[in-house]
Structure formats: structure tokens, C-alpha cells
Amino acid sequence: MPSFDEVLKEAGEFGRFQKRVFFLLSQTGITFSSLFASVVFLGRAPDSFWCRIPGAAELSERCGWTLEEERNLTVLALPGRNGSASAACERPDVTWDASASCASPLARGNHSSLPLAPCRGSWVYEQPHASIVSEYDLVCGNAWMLDLSQAILNLGFLAGAFILGYAADRYGRIPIYLLSCLGVGISGIIAAFSPNFTVFLIFRFLQGMFGKGTWMTCYVIVTEIVGSDQRIVGIVIQIFFTLGIIILPGIAYLIPTWQGIQLAISLPNFLFLLYYWVVPESPRWLLTRKKGEKALQIMRNIAKHNGKFLSPHYSEITISNEEVSNPSFLDLVRTPQMRRNTLILMYAWFTSALIYQGLVMRLGIIGGNLYLDFFISGAVELPAAFLIIVTIDRVGRRLPFATSNIVASVACLITAFLPEDIPWLKTTLATLGRLSITIAFEVVYLVNSELYPTTLRNFGVSLCSSLCDLGGIIAPFLLFRLAAVWLELPLIIFSILAAVCGLLVLLLPETKGISLPETVEDVEQL
16 A cells, blocks of 8 residues: 555645645635734724813704814813823813803813813714724723733634644544634624624634634645645745735725724635635545545545546555544653654744744834835745745755744844944844744744644644744733833843744754654654
């Protein structure tokens, strides 16, 4: 009986069939990255808002004022209050008389001596539906809730890595992929029309969970249907993630409301349900579930589309003698090589995500045109995939993996100690750090899938990548808390984390040109 890799070589390791499946599944990267970074535009700070004093609404209605006229005629100036000329987070503790003059309602006198009261739910926005900030009053004392919404999304990613990663190894790649696409679409629509912030958070969590299911599962399918010399597609698929980052500011620029943006990044997931008829189950996974006949049938179909022909003498493909059981964390750490791989990969995921998001947020502090700055920040990531493609099949996985972490470490360290009077150099080095950590981020995807056996691959990738979501939750708190002590202190922490990661990944086995391991024993022999 031939092995799976022998049959795959005869059917074509990256023929027309695999290229079609790769292109179709890669579109998932665009929708997932849009979800990943959507808070930047869903949570835009309102251009203008103020606190409405009780009675002002009735007076404005009686006088027929526009919002601008109401603001000019009823908002009392509070000079000396944090340099602000108007009350946004607090207001004078007074009530307007609805019978006041429409021409000049403000009484003469010193309004700065009036007692103050916090503004509670009485904010007025010039564009009330532009973002979730104005929709749910996430301003002033409620501003922390915007950070909470992103933390909830990352918690959803974390839950998806465990729940759907486990399910994909037990029930199949395609069923979980399709279920996840349906879940992302439905939860995204409900989130767009949430009546309050609590409901929004619930479905934001669910969208994150299902979104992680689509991304991780499609990635595993792509790497399992190509030959060992073609697994570079695991890097190329990252380009579609970057394309989503680049496209997102254009969508946000053209759509003025947050509901419209939310629907634009959610509805395309329903189109992926059509893949049920064109993307087959992973034959590698079928073999691990003792379904050799169905796997061989799919391989014959792949060969037919690739213009190849499988020998009619093939009646069965060699399947793993390893007993298939429900995967657990213990399976990932039971043997020495598996344990070392798992712990190093978990740290690499955590470090890459923490530094990546930290550098993105740090560059965003400089202000400027939000749409243009976000587009440029995405475009900076494009060279990462091309650099990997050029080097990874020539020098292997470990060297680019380690080098990118070390370069990121050095870039962060130098940036921290550069004087403030050369901001262009600080920005350039910070950008170099982001490019380097992006390379590390993309390599860890590929290496992670190559270091686990088929029976544990989806679960292993999902579990290790869950540390990425933990890093995403910690990143904003680490950045802003440490920056309050010393602005450059986060860069020092980033530098240390990246340097340690660069050394640790040298302990991983090289997987260049090696067939995907089918059993734990295969991993131990790498």
C-alpha cells in the first residue's frame, strides 16, 4: 500500500486543483483581518460632542434650533477646566428654563463659578451613528469600554482556538470551517443592530470565536493538501491577511456608519458557504479517522483535475497505526520533542502578537490621517511575505525565524534610546521592528503546522496560537501602563521578549523539505 505522500506526488502536489482550493480559502484571510483590526474604525473617536444640560432639548425644540445653534446657545463655557472651552464630561449643575428667550437664553454673569455635575447619558454627537463610541456613549468615564470590546474579541479568538480547534480535529476540517463562516456572518449581523452595548459585546465575542475557527481551519486545510515542497503556500496565504488590512481603510472611508462597516466585513462570510460544493475534506484527516476509501476517492478527484492519473491498483492508502483519540493538551507534552516544540511555539506566538500589536498601537499615537496612516501601516507588512518566500526554501525555517526576532529586538532597543529630536529615525526603526516581527509572526504559522502530527495538527496549531490572543489582550495594557512610567519602557520589554524568542526557536527542528509528520513518533524522529 502506498503512503499518502506517495499518492499525493502521483496526483500532483500543487496542481490546478490545489491552486483553486488555495485561492478560494485564502479569501478567508481578508475577512478575518478586517474583523481583527475593525475596532480602529468601529471605535473612531467622535469629531465633536458635548453634554446637554437638562431642559436644553425642550428649549431647542421650541425654538427650532439646529444642533450647532443649540450648542452655541445652551452649552456654558467653563474656562480653566483642563484647557477646554466647553463641558464634555461634566456640566454645570443647573436646569434650563424651557420658557427662556430663544434669541439670547444665556444669562449674563460668571458661569465658571457654578457647581459642576458629571454628565451621565446626556451627550449629543454631530454624527451619532459614526462609531460605537457615539452609539453607546463610550466617552469620558465610559471610554475604557472601547478597550473592553477589543479584549472581548480577543477572548473570542481564544475560545475559538480551543473549542473549534478541538472540533476540527474530531469532526473534520470542512464541517467546522463552514459552521464557523455561518457563525461569523450571523453574529456580525446581530452585532451591527445590537440595542445596547452588552448585546454588542456578546456577539462580538461570538464573532471572534467563529472568526478564529475560519482562519485556523482554512490554514490547516491548505497545508494538508499540498506536498512538502509546496508548503510555502502557508506563507503566501498571509498576504491575503495583509490585503484585508490594506482594504479595510478604503471600506471605512466609503461607508460613513459603523453598522455599514460591520456588515461589510461580516456578510462576505456567507459566500464561503458555497465552498461546500468545491472544497473537499482534508484526505490526511480522513486517513487518521480510518476513512481510507473516502480519502482515496478524493485523491483520484484531485489527480483528475490536475491532469494526472492514479494507478488503478491503488485500493487503499497507508494509514497511521496510531490510535485516534480525542486530542488533549497532554498529547502535546507527553513526549520530549513534542513537549519542547509546544512550549517554544506557545512562547513564540505570545511574543509575536504582543510586540506586533504593541508596535502598531505605538505608531498610531502619532496621529495624522487615520485612513492613510492605517493603509501605510498595512502596506509595510507586504514585503514580509516576499522576504520569507525568497529565503525560506533556500536557508530553511529556523534561521529566518530567529533572525527576524533578533532584528526586531535590536530595532526596539535602539529606538528606545534615540533622542526625541530625530523622530523620523525613531519611526523608521520602529517600522523595521514591525516588519521583522511580522516575518516572525508569519513563519510561526508555517512552522507550527509542520511540527505536529496529522492527528493533533489542528488542535496543536489552535492551542499554541491561543497564546497569540492572550498577547493581544495584554498588549494595550502593557503599552500604556509602562509608557506612563517611561514612554520608551515598553520598547525595552519588547526587545527582551524578542531576543529570548530568537534564541529559543533555534532549538526547534528544521522542517525544510520534510514530509508532514503523520504520528507522534514521526515528530520525535525529526
